Amino acid sequence: ARNFPALINNTTIDYFARWPQQALYAVAEHFISRFKLISDEYKNNIIEHMAMVHESTNFYCDIYMEKMRRKAYATPKNYLDFIHTFIYLYKQKKEDLSKQAERLNVGIIRIDEASILIQEMDKQLEIQRKELAIKTKKCDDLLTEITTLTAKQTERKSRALEKKQLVDEQLIIIEKEKHDAESQLEEAMPALLEAQQGLDTLKAADITEMRSFANPVDTLRLIGYCMLIYLGHPSISWKDVRAVMADMKFITNLKTRDPDLFTSKQAVQLKIYLKKLEEKLDSNHIYSLLEKSERNIKLVQLMINVSRVGGSLLKFIHAIDNYMDKYRETKPKKDRLLSIQNDYENNLLEINRLENSIEKLTNILNDFRKRFNIAMEDKLKFQNETDIAIRRRTAAEKLLNGFKSEILRWKNELYSMKQYENELIGNCLLSSAFLAYCSPFSYEIRQELLYNQWKNNLNDKNILLTKNFHIQNFLSSNIEISEWISQGLPADEFSIQNGILTLQTNRFPFCIDPQLQCLLWIQQREKKANLKILSMHDRDFLKHLELAIKYGYPVLFKDVDEYIDPIILDILSKNIQGDSTHQYVKLGDKYVDIDKNFRMYLTCRLSNPILSTLHFSYSKVINYTVTLKGLEEQLLSSLVKIERRELEEMRETLIQEIFENQQQQKLLEDSLLRELTTSTGNILDNTELIETLENTKTKVNEVIQALNLGERTRQDIEKLRDTYRLAARRGAVLYFSLVQMSIINSMYQYSLNSFLTVFEYSVKSSQTNIKLNKRLQSIINTLTYQIYCYGTTGMFEKHKLLYSFIITIQIELDQQIINYNQIDFFLKGNLSLDKSLTIKSKPIFNWLTYDAWHHCLYLTKNFPEKFQNLLINIQENYHEWKQWIEYDQPENSLLPKPYNDILNNFERLMLLRCFCQNRIIFAINNYVTKIMGEKYIIPPTIYFDSIFEQSTSQIPIIFILSPGSDPTNDIQKLSERKNHIRKINIENGITGNDEQKSLRILAMGQGQEKFALQALHTAQYQGTWLLLQNCHLLLPFLNELEKELEISTKSHVIILNYSN
Structure with missing residues (x-):
């Protein structure tokens, strides 16, 4: 107005100050007085509290500006949001309470009905059991008789079967044994027959000649003795030999004598004399090592040389000896064979007797079974009636036993709900105030407003509030918070509050996010929903935004500064037109159909952006600046991941498992109650439903056990992680020391990502030690000095x-x-x-x-x-x-x-x-x-080589220069050391020569933006360096340059910015 007096002369200037207390009362009274769900006795106190909340927020906006140099506004839009949020939240929570209480009541009634039915069924079952016992005894008596007779029949059938099997086996054995014995004897028969035929060649003269010897040689004498033994003569002498041989039937007697009559004793005697004979014939034991058959042939030959008749008789005696050996082998078999044949005949008689007995028992059993079937049919009919009653009774008992703990929990929940309903006004007032006002403030001021100013005012006005009330417990749940944490949201209370504000606000969130925590969380959270990440500096962002609005994709605008393109204000303010069937919103010069799933987020990397009331009226400004506790947890995770990677991976997996188990527990418990309350008819007859309820209850118990185990494991892991907390805490303290330097000079801005890089480098480069306390001290010392060096480099x-x-x-x-x-x-x-x-x-x-x-x-x-x-x-x-x-x-x-x-x-x-x-x-x-x-106190000397090592192709080096200083020569020397000589053409005022070192220098000024981008692209393509001088003359161009660097992968850029 001072610069343009015509404004005062030609216009009427109205100054709109903050709403006075009377206006706040009037607006609140307009809405609350019409809200029928709240008793009139509370309405005046609610109105006064609402006005107090708005005024106290204005007061703390001033304190926030004074202490933190950050602007925050409590606009009339916030006040209206506060009122509307309270009404909506109270109505929603009351409806939820009513529905849940109704479901719990129905569930409890169903279980109580089962309890009453048990008492009635117990009386009926007592009568049925007595009647059933009589019928059962009758059947049992018949069954006992049947069982006894059946046992006898079975036993005799078994015996008959065993006898038949035995007879069959004996018949096989008889045939086999008989065949074996005959086979063995037949092996000796050829030799015996041959020997007998050899006897036929003997003449009477030969026998007479042998008999004529009064005193024969020993070999003949011994042959004669063997003949006597074979013929069974009682005495053994040569005289007896001559007497036997004198018989005209001597040869016939030898041939016709049955070898089987030859006794074992005679066989032994025969072998004794035969052995003596062999020793006489083979006195030098020339043939002793030969096989028996070969040796016998040789001995017979020797005997023939002495006496032809003696040779034939010796051959016969050998055959008899061999036969007797075979006979002795078969003798036991023949004896056993005879015994088996006797048993076989006896068993056949026993089988006939058993079969006659079995036939009689079968006739008796058939009669008893007919009587039993008639009695059993009567009993089963009555048994079915009893079983139905027992099944109902069992089902009722299962319900009672299975739901005993649930009933107790449901009754406790009902009681808590009644208490909770009385406290609902205070809870909703505090939560609505939080959603409407707290988002731009720091954690300390939020806590002061919530739990001191506003909570105390509720107590003063006798508005009930839950004891130990916490925002996150009322506006969220453990399951939801676990999901956020698993998606990357820090677990501290301030970050959880921000998560609630981001998702439950009725306006699109504008997140002050210098550490990019919100950006990373939203990226992870909305990844499956096809999140579109845009920038207002993108040339085609309107096209992508239009598609997202139309098809319901979430949109995240990153790097939003103080300026918001007016083209999106209709969307930002949710100026939605149309009816419930067709809704649209204005985007630029056209209307776009809006999908109900469309969501939009705005994030700002500036740590202290200068925001106007427009930002606070059109969007929900949320302060995502990291807290000391939140950063400590982040650094602890990074540190443990480096030191004990498996522990941190186990923790991350466990967090995901706990979230999934909590989610499953909630679904199962809801399913349990839903199945119970929505069933129709007699629940005790619905076996499928009861089984489903039992299975669900079993799964609930398994999930609860898994949660308890997971919680114990989590506590154990946290204990191990806490051993590294000192180093993480030091890192957080050092980061906030860096952040405080921005108060001294706004140029001192340090990103959390860069700090994390230095933090990880410090941990990895610190001296190792097997003792944990010494290792931690080494990390702390190295980290502290590295952060000191990192900070002083740019100061x-x-x-x-x-x-x-x-x-x-x-x-x-x-x-x-x-x-x-x-x-x-x-x-x-x-x-x-x-x-x-x-x-x-x-x-x-x-x-x-x-x-x-x-x-x-x-x-x-x-x-x-x-x-x-x-x-x-x-x-x-x-x-x-x-x-x-x-x-x-x-x-x-x-x-x-x-x-x-x-x-x-x-x-x-x-x-x-x-x-x-x-x-x-x-x-x-x-x-x-x-x-x-x-x-x-002695800052480290800054070397260009060390600066180079800290940069990458996406991290430029920025020099803030005082008048008279010029590091160009040092940069040229650095490029000579780090790069090879290459030919570079002169382009558009860029200094160079035919054979220039790989450094391009461009002095910035009006109209140089195009040439700077061309030089950047050339440097990216060739892998050379680019030095931009006097960048302070074209500060807006730096935003475009930053975007180019974000999408580049090859260039290494050095920016030289001259400033005082």
Whole structure:
């Protein structure tokens, strides 16, 4: 208006301030008074609370701006959203409670009906069981008789069968044994027959000649003895031999004598004399090693040489001996064969007797079975009636036993629902306020608003609220939260709140996401829904957005800055037109049909974007900035994945399994209740339903056991992971030390991804040790110094000591060595200083300044543990205090007693701040050195080679230069060391020569964007370097350059940005 006075002269200017309290009351009263579900006694308190919520949010917006330098707005749109969300949430929760309570009641009634039926069926079953017992006894008696007779019949059939089997076996044995015996004897018969035929060749003269010998040779004598033994002669002598041979039938007697009459004793005698004979014939044992048959032939030959008749008789005797050997082998078989034949005949008689007995028993059994069948038919008919009753009774008992725990749980839930219904107003008010107002704030302010300001106001107005109320428990569930965590959302409370805000807001979310946590989560969550990731810098983003709106694809706009293209404002504000059957929305100059599944997300990488009320009115601004606890968990996961990969993989798998089991448990429990409540007819007759209920209940118990086991395993894993928490905690503290530097200079921005890269590099490069505590200390030391080096690389020299100081105090804060009150005093001093204080508060010594004295007063009042007697000590030892203050380097001098011994390093800084503020810089140097070490006050020398190693083809190097500095020569030398010489043509003002090193230099200015992109593409294609100078002259071009780098895979780009 000052620049353009015509605005005042030609227009009427209306200033719209914040809605006054009366307006807030009126708007809330308009909606709440018409809401019939709430009792009138609560409505006035609800209206007052709603107004209070809006006003307190405005107050905390100012505090947020003052403390965090971040803007947040509580617009009238937020207030209307608060009211509408409360009405919708209360109605929805009340309906859900009513439906669930009705289902639980029906389930409980069904189980109670089964309990009553059990009592009635028990009485009926008692009568039926008695009648059934009589019928059963009658059947049992008949069955006993049948069983006894059947047993006898079976036993006799078995015996008959056994006898038949035995007879068959005996018949086979008889035939076989008879055949074997005859076969063995037949083997000896040819030799015997041949010997007998040999006897036919003997003449009477030969016999007479042999008999005529009065005293024959031993061999003939022994042959004669053998003849006597074979013929069974009682005495053995040559006289007897001559007598036997004198018989005219001597040869006939030998031939016709039955060998089977030859006794074993005679066979032994025969062998004795035969052996003596053989020894006489073969006295030199020439033939002793031959086979028996061959030896016999030789011996017969020898005998023939002595006497022809003796040879024939010896051959006959050998045949008889051989036959007798075979006969002795077959004799036992013949004896056994005779015994078997006798048994065989007896068994045949026994079989005939058993078959006659079996026939009689069969006739008796048939009669008993007819009587039994008649009795059994009567019993089964009655048994079926009884079984139906028993089945119903069993089904009812199964229901009662199986649902005993469920009934208890359902009754407890019903009771809790009644209590919950009374607390529903307070819960919905707090949750609605959270959804409407809390999204842009930090975790601390959210907690202050929710659980101090708003919750206390509800208590003051006697609006009931659930004890230990938590937003995530009311607006979400463990199953849903587990799903989010498995999709990559950090598990801390702040991130869970953001997940609720993102998914349950009635506006599209605008997520302040400098660490890209929201982006990664949404990508994973919406991956299966064909998520489209767009940028408003894309030339064709409207085409993709139109298709997504039409076909219901989710859209994520990334890298949205303070400017939102007005072309999407109708979509952002959900300005949907049409009716329930056909809805459309305006996109640019045309209307597009909108699918009900369409979702849109906007993410901003700026850590502190300057947002207007337009952003807060059209979208739900959500602060996704990482918290210390959330980052600690992320770093712990990264650290454990490096140190004990299998443990982290087991944990991730377990998280997924727990989520799936929780989901399955919920589905099964809902299915259990649904099947029970929706069944028709008599539930006890529906065996299929009862089996389904039993199976479902069994599965529920299995899932619960799996969940309990999973929870125990998770706790064990968490214990193991917690051993690495110290290093993860240090990493989180160091990251927030880096983030705080953006307050000093907005240029100091550090992405979480880059920090994670340094974190992982530090862990991997730290010294290994088998002892965990030493390994952790090594990681902490390496990590701390690497992050220090990483931060100081991009800082001005004047800020590097401050960065070291911030790291130090953040570490001591985390270790609870110091606190925020001490830091506030050190930074601000005694804020209550007032020059108009009374004379009593003036310094007691002239050498003490007014400020120093009042700083000491503040110390004694606010830090009495160490400084309670400070003023008394100064009065009593004023010479020592005066001397210490006047030292050239009081920070390096001993404090007056006892403070030199009792103060820690930071408390010494506080004391020095009171008296010698001009020495604070030097004292900070000492403080950092004592706590961290000297290397933290000597920034590392920056080498171009090390800078090069930290960059990639997608990570450019940006130089922020002071006037007069120019690293171009150093960059040229670096490129000479890192690249080969190659020929490059001069293009569009790009410096070069016919044989130039692989570095292109382009000074940016108006109209150079096109040439810069051409040079970039050429460098990407050739694998050369590109140096862009004076980039601060074309800052908007850097967005386009960033997009080019994101899709590139080959180039290595160095950007040189001149700025003051």
